[in-house]
Amino acid sequence: MKTIVLGYPRVGEKRELKKATESYWKNDISEDDLSLIASQLRKKTWRTQQDQGIDLISSNDFSMYDQVLDICITLGCIPERFKNLNGLEQYFAMARGYQANGIDVTAMEMTKWFDTNYHYIVPEFVKNQTFNLNSDKIINEIKEALSLGISSKPVIIGPITFLLLGKEKEEGFNRLELLDEVLPVYQELLLEIDKQGVEYLQIDEPILATDLSFQEQQALKKAYKYFSEIKVDVKYILTNYFDCYGENLELALQLPVQVLHIDVVRCSMQLDDILKTNLIGDKILSLGVVDGRNIWINDFEKSLQLIKKAQAKLGEDQVWLGTSCSLLHVPYNLELEEHNAQLKSEVKQWLAFAKQKLQEIMVLKQLALNEKNDTAMSFFVKNKKANNSRKVSALIHNNVVNRRVDNLKPTDSERVSQFSVRQQLQRKALKLPLFPTTTIGSFPQTKEVRQTRAKFKKGQVSQDEYDAFIQKETEDTIRFQEKIDLDVLVHGEFERNDMVEYFGEQLEGFSFTKFGWVQSYGSRCVKPPIIFGDVSRPKPMTVKWSSYAQSITKKYVKGMLTGPVTILQWSFVRNDQPRSVTCNQIALAIRDEVRDLEDAGVKIIQIDEPALREGLPLRKEDWKAYLDWAINAFKISASVVKDETQIHTHMCYSEFNDIIESIAQMDADVITIETSRSEMELLKAFVDFKYPNEIGPGVYDIHSPRVPSQEEIEYLLDKASSLLPSGNIWVNPDCGLKTRDWPETKTALKNLVQSANRMREKVTNVV
Structure with missing residues (x-):
């Protein structure tokens, strides 16, 4: 043997x-x-x-x-x-x-x-x-x-x-x-x-x-x-x-x-x-x-x-x-x-x-x-x-959480109105231009950002010192976005180590490693949290920095959250209960955060689900069962807001053709996707399906050190606008900018904004 x-x-x-x-x-x-x-x-x-x-x-x-x-x-x-x-x-x-x-x-x-x-x-x-x-x-x-x-x-x-x-x-x-x-x-x-x-x-x-x-x-x-x-x-x-x-x-x-x-x-x-x-x-x-x-x-x-x-x-x-x-x-x-x-x-x-x-x-x-x-x-x-x-183990089970999952109703996963109604209300409330520009969430995490966070975790930097540092990084990033005239801003996520780990650290039922690194791609490594027990949210997780960012600008700042399916998929998940149950527990925690962000005056909230397609079973006979609970979990997290509040989601590095109907059922007001490496090829699934909601096809490949030129971005946007209604197209990078350096990021985003302006001119001239 x-x-x-x-x-x-x-x-x-x-x-x-x-x-x-x-x-x-x-x-x-x-x-x-x-x-x-x-x-x-x-x-x-x-x-x-x-x-x-x-x-x-x-x-x-x-x-x-x-x-x-x-x-x-x-x-x-x-x-x-x-x-x-x-x-x-x-x-x-x-x-x-x-x-x-x-x-x-x-x-x-x-x-x-x-x-x-x-x-x-x-x-x-x-x-x-x-x-x-x-x-x-x-x-x-x-x-x-x-x-x-x-x-x-x-x-x-x-x-x-x-x-x-x-x-x-x-x-x-x-x-x-x-x-x-x-x-x-x-x-x-x-x-x-x-x-x-x-x-x-x-x-x-x-x-x-x-x-x-x-x-x-x-x-x-x-x-x-x-x-x-x-x-x-x-x-x-x-x-x-x-x-x-x-x-x-x-x-x-x-x-x-x-x-x-x-x-x-x-x-x-x-x-x-x-x-x-x-x-x-x-x-x-x-x-x-x-x-x-x-x-x-x-x-x-x-x-x-x-x-x-x-x-x-x-x-x-x-x-x-x-x-x-x-x-x-x-x-x-x-x-x-x-x-x-x-x-x-x-x-x-x-x-x-x-x-x-x-x-x-x-x-x-x-x-x-x-x-x-x-x-x-x-x-x-x-x-x-x-x-x-x-x-x-008493560490694992929480009766309050389990009762809340058991009491979920179908109405908990439905928005008040259908998208066509919401879209008109949001256009009236937000007054964004054609081809609105935004980013996916994170901005470059410099060596100084990482070192300061590490010192804070070791107790070498006080809470006040750390907050002052994050506040300055956030304000500098807001000012840069204002300067280049992005339409919808983000706070930059400088307080966050990882898009899943950050949330797991603030949720009950999670545990963490110091050296539990796993390769995601190339030199990119992640430390997946460990979900060992029932999941709940003791207190707000993101409201502080989203509210601060919104308070220092007249432009809209997106609230940035990671969705329940992605938190599930990118963690090591307990294997003593169905994954669907754990996912619903996470969805309820995110739902509470969405409500608090809206109450704090945040008008646009992004709930990222890049792992939705990844979780799809390998055999088609098992797809429906997974998609039913995965899509429903996203909707539980997102459906607590008023019609005027715009819900975004983000997906990347996935083939969408086979699940486009399920993506439509998510009913996000705006979905941003990775399309630059395929030169908009991934849009075909959305076009063939006649996807009704708004789409941000990525025009800047952030997993590459290349800086796309204005002409390159405009070429991609021309392809997108030949496939989709101009009024439904957003302009954004493929993914978050955390791994990029500031010089290339600034140049690329300036090119992105200039390309969007050119597209607006083209549409105006045609009209």
Whole structure:
């Protein structure tokens, strides 16, 4: 019985890779310096798994930015506009765009990795695309591990997942038509891997967790038949995660691979489905029993039941134990939280981060093989005691909150009037111009802002000193927005560390880590709060700074809130009750905040829901149930206001076509979306649906250091106005400006305002 880890976090326990990468971008360190730090992180990761006794340790799960971008580079799938760049300069340009040395290229699109908060770079395909083996990264990491005495298990993204996660950039072909072109390059890669003496290769095909067409299933058969005919000694581990194989199970069982991995955390029922067939044959079954997506301790008793069931049918040699998916989605090490006063010891005993999950795998193996030594039995007893204590803990349950959820009525999620009535009332009350300009919320958080907040949390800065600092940053930002003549302002969010963490810190039922960093994209890391109990709002959370900002300007200032679905999705959520119940608890807390903002005189309130599409189940048969409660939770939070109060929401890096009807049901007065990287392509769903409410299609890609010109923004707005009524279009960036620097932000926003003015002139001239 081998133990297997599908992947490990890569940013470093204290975000060493993030800091090094951003220093490299600023030319503060060299490429060699960055490579050295990356190598040190990989070696530490491998040593950690080796020390815990893991048998199959991954290589090539490390990335400087994103694993999908890595496979694009490996396969030579590089869009033409980046061909004048080389090496890391080209690599990061594909992810972030590039504007220097006479070269100005936009970044590739970015979207969510299945139903996670991790963003991947979307491969771009054109008709007659060619591929070539273009990188030795995989081979170098295999050799690097071997230098430590570790015969690693390389990880690659499989050809069908690679193609289906990409996008055709011209019409007239289907990206699956490129399979015949890309398979020979995979063959070259497999032959090179085999030369290194690799025993097992992990091929990730998480697309198997989705609904696949007959054509897509046939492509899978073709690809793996092709692989089976390559003369190599390496054995293939086919991995799927995040859900069941579902209708793809029979196909997966028949593919010519030696090991099949299943996620029994998300879908324990598929183990029974496999065991009652005879299709598994002599394949090894890898059981993903330890959760790679959440931070709760394993329930050893439940896991052992699954393991024993598989052992009884297949035998010990045909069963492996491991993580459900890559541990990329969880923090590094719970031991780092030793002196964290915010993390109650009672809650801490219920948690396991990446390093602790390695221990869980090894203990489960020992218990499954009846190796009941003192260490294993001690872990088992401790695990059972902790899980039992969680079921009865007084920390978790709040009867007042539960009664309030139980008493929700259908009218609690409905505005007073329909949108057409509200729109006229809001136009009369707000008197905004055509193409009103605004931003999505946050402004650049400088080093000084971050340092001052850190000093305040450590008690090195008093409350009065901190408030004075935030007040000045807020006023300076208001004055800048007034100066460039933005129409609807924001206060800048300088008091906020993160759009979810900030709210969680002020809500009951949440706990927090100091070093629980998880990669969101590239160098962007977040510390997801931990929802361990019933959620409620003891007092107002945002009214103070929103009211202050509104008091110092005659222009409207938006109240800025994070929506209930996003707070849920971007937290580690309790797994002892339905997510829908937890989401309604959060929705009621946000509803109270919305009411208080309106009472304080805030006329425009934005409730961000960038994670709504992310939470969509992978199979369409499960969509309706999720969308029903998710949309209703947003409406609960937003529907407490008068008709004249304008409700905005924001979504980014999502495909909207399949859920556009549900987005319309949210009934937000204004929705802002990310569209700049796709050049307004995402607007098509709204146009085809005849979306009735107002839309702000993003015209400034804030995930890139590029500054869009006035002409570029105007080009995008022209495209938008050719698709939508001019009276329904807002002008705004794709997302918040927190990660940008002030100089580029100021230039971009000035260009944005000037472009909006030009659009108004065009409409006036036409009239």
